[in-house]
Amino acid sequence: MKFSDIVVIGGGPAGMSAALAAADAGVRVTMMDRGQVLGGQLIKQTHRFFGSERERAGTRGIEIVKILRQQIAENKNIEVLKNTECLGIYSDGVISYETDGKYGLMTGEKVIIATGAAEKMLQFENNDLPGVYGAGAVQTLMNVYGIQPGQKVLMIGAGNIGLIVSYQLMQAGVQVAAIVEAMPKIGGYKVHASKVARMGVPILTRKTCKAALGTDHVTGAVLADMDEHFQIIPGTEEEIEVDTICLAVGLAPLSELVSQTRCKMRYIPQLGGFVPERDENLELTAKGYYVAGDVSCIEEATAAMIEGSIAGLSAAIATGMNHPEIIGKRDEWIKQLENLRSGKTGAKIRSGFAVMNGGK
Amino acid sequence: MRITDHPVLEFEHGPKVQFTFEGKTYEGYEGEPIAAALHAAGVKKLREHDGRPRGLFCAIGNCSSCLMEVNGVTNVRVCIEPLKAGMVVRLQTGHGRLEF
Numbered sequence: 333m334k335f336s337d338i339v340v341i342g343g344g345p346a347g348m349s350a351a352l353a354a355a356d357a358g359v360r361v362t363m364m365d366r367g368q369v370l371g372g373q374l375i376k377q378t379h380r381f382f383g384s385e386r387e388r389a390g391t392r393g394i395e396i397v398k399i400l401r402q403q404i405a406e407n408k409n410i411e412v413l414k415n416t417e418c419l420g421i422y423s424d425g426v427i428s429y430e431t432d433g434k435y436g437l438m439t440g441e442k443v444i445i446a447t448g449a450a451e452k453m454l455q456f457e458n459n460d461l462p463g464v465y466g467a468g469a470v471q472t473l474m475n476v477y478g479i480q481p482g483q484k485v486l487m488i489g490a491g492n493i494g495l496i497v498s499y500q501l502m503q504a505g506v507q508v509a510a511i512v513e514a515m516p517k518i519g520g521y522k523v524h525a526s527k528v529a530r531m532g533v534p535i536l537t538r539k540t541c542k543a544a545l546g547t548d549h550v551t552g553a554v555l556a557d558m559d560e561h562f563q564i565i566p567g568t569e570e571e572i573e574v575d576t577i578c579l580a581v582g583l584a585p586l587s588e589l590v591s592q593t594r595c596k597m598r599y600i601p602q603l604g605g606f607v608p609e610r611d612e613n614l615e616l617t618a619k620g621y622y623v624a625g626d627v628s629c630i631e632e633a634t635a636a637m638i639e640g641s642i643a644g645l646s647a648a649i650a651t652g653m654n655h656p657e658i659i660g661k662r663d664e665w666i667k668q669l670e671n672l673r674s675g676k677t678g679a680k681i682r683s684g685f686a687v688m689n690g691g692k
Numbered sequence: 693m694r695i696t697d698h699p700v701l702e703f704e705h706g707p708k709v710q711f712t713f714e715g716k717t718y719e720g721y722e723g724e725p726i727a728a729a730l731h732a733a734g735v736k737k738l739r740e741h742d743g744r745p746r747g748l749f750c751a752i753g754n755c756s757s758c759l760m761e762v763n764g765v766t767n768v769r770v771c772i773e774p775l776k777a778g779m780v781v782r783l784q785t786g787h788g789r790l791e792f
Contacts, residue, residue: 366753368774373752378700392700450754460757462736462747469751469771477728478703480693504695548745549736586754 336362336411338647339427339440341418341589344372345633346625347446348400349640350647354444355409357648357658362438363404364416364429370404371397372448373468374633376475378503379496381634393633394475418447421592425620442620442647445590446640449583449604449626454488457543463550467497467580474504482576486553487511490535492632494580495524501578502531509574512539514558521677542569544577553577583630590627593618602684604630609688612666613646614639622647631681635672641665694732709777726770726781727751727758738770739784760784765791 340351343365351363369375377393391399404410416431427443429436451466453459463482465473467489470481485506487498490513498508511528516537518525529535538558545552557568584605591597595616596609607628614622624643625636645662673681695703706722713730720729727738727748737745738758749757753772762768762781766788770781 367772394701451750460741460744460746462738462745465748466750466755469748472751473728473731473748474695475701477724477732478695478698478701478705479728479732480695481731483693503699505697549747
């Protein structure tokens with residue numbers, strides 16, 4: 333059976349940062365990812381990041397991936413298993429995985445789980461028709477493979493993802509018919525909303541998609557107004573012609589694997605749903621297991637990368653690399669994360685953690 | 693439809709290869725997911741589930757909406773399965789089969 337000081341499961345922004353932080357602290361890391369390339373969902377983020385210089389603000393997600401990949405390739409302490417899907421974590425700490433069609437087992441002194449998130453679905457008639465996609469799928473098709481998802485799109489959700497993907501659709505030469513949002517106001521940043529509004533896309537609040545139209549694939553959508561209880565107001569239905577419906581209605585943590593560690597799980601809507609309870613160092617109630625990124629709290633890639641650094645250093649420290657310098661570095665990242673969440677946009681996340689910490 | 697002109701991105705492709713879908717010959721780029729090649733050719737319906745058409749949904753291997761039959765093997769997630777020359781791709785109906 334294979335052994336590594338630290339096993340990182342998931343090679344997105346959180347996992348890559350965790351592997352680098354731990355390896356730089358001097359421990360051997362094995363990172364597994366199911367994809368053919370490292371980067372997770374960052375490989376399709378063409379927009380520039382916000383924040384400070386340390387968080388790579390002003391750099392596009394796709395460029396950040398290249399930097400992290402390069403650093404990982406050059407780091408002798410990191411072994412990367414691509415095309416490798418983690419299958420389970422057993423009570424004796426054994427991790428099973430499939431790599432290129434073969435079954436494998438391994439253990440690690442510490443394990444960092446960074447499996448990310450999955451897109452949420454929205455209930456409406458015919459929502460299973462081909463042509464209804466998650467926003468991430470639309471980004472994958474157009475930004476990774478260079479394929480237009482359709483010609484005319486209805487975007488559901490005016491959060492940052494809905495707004496950014498709408499803009500990216502137009503960059504790819506696709507028309508966005510409208511963005512509908514059930515809430516009374518736009519959820520995403522004003523800078524993103526203004527950008528798409530300037531390009532002539534109507535952003536309709538208190539509006540939802542009641543049904544998709546079509547037999548073999550989407551040919552239209554029925555929109556309707558919503559009241560303050562999020563109920564459709566009868567008689568307000570109108571049909572629009574679109575060939576694609578894109579759902580940007582949020583993400584849910586992919587926390588099934590995490591829950592196999594028998595850690596304490598909590599349902600905290602502000603953090604995205606079922607999430608593992610974790611301490612400041614990102615260790616779970618199942619000792620020796622750490623998390624980073626969307627798997628424990630739906631945020632964005634900047635936070636995921638900082639969490640990766642915290643988890644990587646915490647795990648390294650726990651294996652014995654407890655030099656004051658490394659502890660200091662970890663604590664600096666913890667402060668950095670607090671700063672990132674301190675603004676208005678971090679209010680929801682903060683309230684989620686208040687629930688997690690208050691309920692102990 | 694393929695994006696030919698993009699303000700930020702340049703797309704790198706493998707060599708062009710041929711494959712069949714429901715007996716008809718299609719072209720795609722080697723290494724791109726089968727679903728991407730089909731989508732570029734305008735094929736959106738990939739399988740039938742309980743009599744209803746299904747297509748791509750998550751595009752990253754999470755959701756199993758795009759299961760198809762590839763070279764006789766059912767339940768292949770075509771959104772992450774790389775395209776190779778000569779692949780025989782078919783619509784999948786129902787739950788597929790396990791073979792030993």
